[in-house]
Amino acid sequence: MVSETNKNGYKQLDPGCHIAGGVSYGTPLFLAGIGELLSERGGLVNLGIEGMMLIGASVGFWVSQVLTFESAASLLVAFAIAMIAGALAAGLYAVITVGLRADQVVTGLILAIFGGSTGLSTYLGSTAHLIGVVGHHNLVAVGLGPLSSLPVVGPVLFHQDPLVYASWFLLLVVEIFLGYTRLGRITLKAVGDNPTSAAAMGIKVRQVRFLFCIAGGALAGLGGAYYSLRLIPSWSNGLTAGAGWIALGLVIVAFWRPILLLAGCYLFGISVSIGSVLAARGITLAPELYGVLPYALTLIVLIASSALLKGKRWASAPASLGKPYEGE
Amino acid sequence: MRQEKVSERDLAIAMLGGIEPVASTQVRSAPGSEEALVVKNLAVRDEHGVLRVKNVSFSVKAGSIVGVVGVAGNGQKHLTDAIYGMCSRSGEVYVGGIKLAPANPLASLKLGMAYVPEDRFSLGLVPNMTVLENLAMKKIALGMHCTGPYVNWAAYRREGTRNLETYKVEGRLNMRVGELSGGNAQKVLLAREFGLHPKVLIVASPTRGLDIAATRSVLQILDDMANTGTGILVVSEDLDEVLEIADEVHVLFRGEIVGSFTRASADPDRIGLLMGGSRS
């Protein structure tokens, strides 16, 4: 289930601006992460993110290879279909966990394997002969005019690809949704914290959980497609190299708050691209060291946050997370 | 029966075919003997840091029943949990004269403290496990009938069968505890706790949710236990049941003891007022 990070990825980004690179690296994590955040706020913890991302990556790449419109349209369709694929995978998971009351952890793991590097995504990649092929359409960074020439902020904020900008918009939408809409603020919270009470209030708990789980899957698929259509960009088995698992951790480290998630994803992305920067400056350390850094960082933050914030209310998970919803 | 002529007591008698008062009007066998439980300056904070029990002190003599009454939410659960060791506390607790370490259920067990909690099915018992296993649980933790890692289930089976008979539990040893009625489950709990031959037994809301027959049984069981020398602490919201069996009653309000009465001086109206918070 682990494959080496594709070294080609480093070449696509300007090594001089590793922050910009970090933003780019962090974006798929954020996309998948925000999806998982929504799903978890509803009470479903989907460990199969990695599988869903890989499915999205392979499907997205395949669609973009097949389509012959001009790049923007093709990519749009490719991303859309990747989202649908992710949503379908999440739908399967939701049917089994919400409908059949199966255990979420186990089902999520199965999903991760089913879609993962020994499963469906690889199957698709082999069948459609996607491995190592040059992508027909790639997402590229778009400068926002004069803004992108601003000293530090320019390249970071205003010279990114459209999906990065879309992810910021997504952050805004989600924050507004969670803070100000009835569905986000009351319904979702009720379902996540106390489904029995929510049901007593008349909320259709199962439908809500279903909905947010599928939304999570769609976003995971989108995040995965970002890898194959932008970051690397090509397809190989297990392309995402554990990004789904990292996103899972980042959601928790962000205490289920979207803004913190964004920050965490970008920090993580920066730590990944530091390797290429140092290499460009002539400091060559074993690639594994850079590879280790993100995971070690996540581990340390996980342990530290548990140690320091033990039991504090604002740092705790949605109360029904992981528990099957019983009753009608 | 016509409604205006019938009292609650008459109704109960009609339902049960006869009602006997819990024999606590008899003089207790050994009052004034050693202190089974001494609580001094107990203070308990909940998980958010809020002080829920403030400076509570009382004692329970061996063979006597002490009641603590209060409206739910005034700290009873924290009180009983803390004394037994399910959460941390400050202050001192002595069982049979020996100081008890806080937040350590095993230590409490070893010193001879038993606890029948309010949450029968979520704390006291494991619904998915059998009656036999639930009865044996604490003793296995104490290492009884065990040689190293091997558990002598045959011995526990014998004990269990005896317990079911003694306490008239309707159920078999290999039934899941979750399938028992509330009353029978409570009897299983009492059987287990008393089987430890404890110096002090803490019971929280002993008859909550039980029907009349079960309530009488349970109160009688508690009274019998006291007569064998165990000190009993009953913490409850139900003033009537406490007044039936307790020798002393304390009133808990907002985590503090606001009044203490002996059986003789217990006036339900005054106690009720204190439970509600009036300061007279």
Add this chain to the structure above:
Amino acid sequence: MISLKLERRPTSIKSVYVAGIPVVGAVIGLLIAAVILAVTRHNPFSTYGIMLQFAFGSLRGVNSTLVQMTPLLLTGLAALVAFRAGVYNIGAEGQLYIGAMSASGVALALRGQTPIVIIPCMLIAGALGGVAWALIPALSRVLYDANEILTTLMMNYIGGLLITYLIFNSDSYWRDLSTSFARSYPVGKTIPINANWPALGIAGFTLPLGLLVGLGVSILVMLWFRQGRGGFFARVFANSPLTAQYTGVRTKRLVFGIFLASGALAGIAGASQIGDFAHLLDPSSLQAAGYGYAGILVAVLAMLNPLGLILSSLFLGGLTNAGFALEGPKFPNGTVGTLEGIILFCVVGMLTLVNYRIRIVNQARFTPLKASKDGSTTAGVQEKSTFSRVRFFSSNPFGKRD
């Protein structure tokens, strides 16, 4: 309107049926996969026939199935022991890597010793390696209530990178630098012949030492859970951590001990990979195989029953074996995972039947209460006292525990 409803069973299901559930689930999964095969223009009968033949049809097939079964049995045990106590150790993968690393290191260091010395040392080294890798997640769980799913997961990645580093990007002790070929194409040092683990040959079947260890441990684990004091505590704890604490069980020690035991088992799986099969540290194939994760699935398939584990690891071992044989021009890579996924989804779905039953409900048009087929009325939510024969993870992994 007639609809199907899932409702909780009021009484527990008969034990006889419980064992049948994963089997039925697997069969359903195979049927679904057969349909997919047919749709993609492969003949399901011949496909399954080939797979069966490959996995179990010949002596050589069976022996290679046993080769696949060995690591699955051991990592399955690691998962079983942990999950049955409510400890979600997903880190068997990393613990396996480090176990392999320690075992091969010890084997290389003890070059020249007799097998009686080397092999037990390798076993112990493997176990200790797994324990070491489980230590950080175990401590952080016990001391800080840190979520072990994520911590063990991170350790997996770190472990994978570590062994990759040892062979591919360093001149470490583990790396074979003796020939110029080896210097250009990184490969691990082969362990001495004395360190190769023996295998038991019975009637043509070859049972590797790792497999024998696994079988023995399975029986021990079964006895421990059924009879043993610690096993009893683990059961209580898995059902309700709070009640376990109340009962006087030393929950922190329990969790810690079980966590480390689980790590040790995964470490032994790693040692077995070195001693039984590869005879050198091969990071790429270990990582590609994913035995640690597969072990979790094997444990699930067996419904966390040690004896069932033997069967399920045999089944999955055969499936993997046959699947890899199948993968080639006609069946692309990824077939194995997809097939396994389908079967496992079906099994997991079937597991619902342990606790729920399907009811055909006839909703009469104008009454507010729901009437079921036999005329009794059901209303409202079931009371909170729950029963289930097998509950994997009754405790909430993301909430307060211990």
